[in-house]
Amino acid sequence: MRPYSHALEKLRAAGLRPTRQRLALAKLLFEGEDRHITAESLHGEALDNNIRVSLATVYNALHQFTDSGLLREIVVDASRSYFDTNTSDHHHFFFEHNGELMDIPGENMLVCDVPEPPAGMTINRVDVVVRVRQAA
Amino acid sequence: MRPYSHALEKLRAAGLRPTRQRLALAKLLFEGEDRHITAESLHGEALDNNIRVSLATVYNALHQFTDSGLLREIVVDASRSYFDTNTSDHHHFFFEHNGELMDIPGENMLVCDVPEPPAGMTINRVDVVVRVRQAA
DNA sequence: GTGTTTGCAAAGTGTTTGCAATTTA
DNA sequence: TAAATTGCAAACACTTTGCAAACAC
Numbered sequence: 001m002r003p004y005s006h007a008l009e010k011l012r013a014a015g016l017r018p019t020r021q022r023l024a025l026a027k028l029l030f031e032g033e034d035r036h037i038t039a040e041s042l043h044g045e046a047l048d049n050n051i052r053v054s055l056a057t058v059y060n061a062l063h064q065f066t067d068s069g070l071l072r073e074i075v076v077d078a079s080r081s082y083f084d085t086n087t088s089d090h091h092h093f094f095f096e097h098n099g100e101l102m103d104i105p106g107e108n109m110l111v112c113d114v115p116e117p118p119a120g121m122t123i124n125r126v127d128v129v130v131r132v133r134q135a136a
Numbered sequence: 137m138r139p140y141s142h143a144l145e146k147l148r149a150a151g152l153r154p155t156r157q158r159l160a161l162a163k164l165l166f167e168g169e170d171r172h173i174t175a176e177s178l179h180g181e182a183l184d185n186n187i188r189v190s191l192a193t194v195y196n197a198l199h200q201f202t203d204s205g206l207l208r209e210i211v212v213d214a215s216r217s218y219f220d221t222n223t224s225d226h227h228h229f230f231f232e233h234n235g236e237l238m239d240i241p242g243e244n245m246l247v248c249d250v251p252e253p254p255a256g257m258t259i260n261r262v263d264v265v266v267r268v269r270q271a272a
Numbered sequence: 273g274t275g276t277t278t279g280c281a282a283a284g285t286g287t288t289t290g291c292a293a294t295t296t297a
Numbered sequence: 298t299a300a301a302t303t304g305c306a307a308a309c310a311c312t313t314t315g316c317a318a319a320c321a322c
Contacts, residue, residue, distance in 0.1 A: 017296065019302060039287080054304045059287065073214075075265075079286070079312085081214045093253060096260065110248045111264060115240055117229060121268040124232065128247060128264050129211075132257040153321065155277060175312080190279045195312065215287085215311075 006031050014068035024051040025061050029071070034086040036074070036101040074101065076129050091128035104130065142167050150204035160187040161197050165207070170222040172210070172237040210237065212265050227264035240266065 007026035011018045028045055029035070037045075043058045062083055065071040074082040076094045082101060084092075091109055093102040111126055143162035147154045164181055165171070173181075179194045198219055201207040210218040212230045218237060220228075227245055229238040247262055 017301065019296070021303070052304095056288080056305075057303055060302085075211060075214050078209075078211050078214065078217045081287085093257075095257070102254070104251055108249060108251050112246045112248050113244060114266060115244050117266070117268040118238070120271055121229075121231070122271045124267040124269050126264065126266050128262065130250060130253070130262050131260040132253040133260050135256055135258045153276065155321075157278070188279095191311095192280075192313080193278060196277085217312085 010070055014065070014070055016064055016068065021051075021053045021057050022061055022064075024049075024053065025058065026065075026070075029065070029085050034084070034103065036082055036084050038080050038082055040080075075127070076101065076131075091130070093130050093132055096131055096133050104128075146206055150201070150206055152200055152204065157187075157189045157193050158197055158200075160185075160189065161194065162201075162206075165201070165221050170220070170239065172218055172220050174216050174218055176216075211263070212237065212267075227266070229266050229268055232267055232269050240264075 007023055007030050008018055010026055010030050011022055016022060025042065025046065028042065028049070028051075029037070039055065039058050039062055042062070043053070043055050046053050046058070062071065062081075066073050066083065069087060071083045071085060072087045074084050074092060076082060076092065077099065080099070084101070084103075086103060088106065090106040091104045093104060094100075095102070109128065111128060114123070114126060117123055143159055143166050144154055146162055146166050147158055152158060161178065161182065164178065164185070164187075165173070175191065175194050175198055178198070179189070179191050182189050182194070198207065198217075202209050202219065205223060207219045207221060208223045210220050210228060212218060212228065213235065216235070220237070220239075222239060224242065226242040227240045229240060230236075231238070245264065247264060250259070250262060253259055
């Protein structure tokens, strides 16, 4: 079990003022299992927990958390932005029928022979998305 | 060099009526090197070539071409849809500073030990995106 | 002729922004 | 109290849709 102040520590470490809204969102995000969320899903969850926070503030917080390394953005769907509380090196299953993501631990899958990028470029990240659907 | 009628053959094979707009777009897309495009970029290119076509029709055509296997959609950026005329199995470099894509031939890079998907699911596709940026 | 396709403009969706009011330190 | 943050509503970018006019077969 993580300590009650985990969310607060995360905000402090990121240099973000622990406002009521940011602290409440950080608790939802970081005081449990790792998770995948969208702005809408986190906003809905906040409302369900009687946390008054606007959608704009959720967007702001997600970007601030991402910029400071607390979250990682995952691009799997052209119409929505996903965020992952697990910022370590790993990849994903993407379930196309319901839009859900599932982690694939880093050691279980490797990308071999990643080619050199063109001159003057460096690799920022290698993302693997395994798109799955219901078997016929 | 590909024959002049390549675009027409592609449309026929896909069972799409070769209208003036579809034929013109297919020529831009399929009578040259493989390429990566967005709806806006293809629309702009059509206008530059004095092809009168609306943006809505470009969107329609891109989806029809994708549904019939002439194009492949690539998800690398949450705010835009990209399409690739190369429908064979391969992966991509994505240049974050300008939004461009570059193919990585399939044989040059492999994903090892792709895990079994959860029960009842089958793998639809494995996408690898190597995100690169300008070296410091 | 008959069904398909197009273009337009309006609507839709997810996201961002400007700014006054509020909150934090 | 000074600076940062919030909430709202408007603005945005990209994409989709409804429908009458134009087109393909």
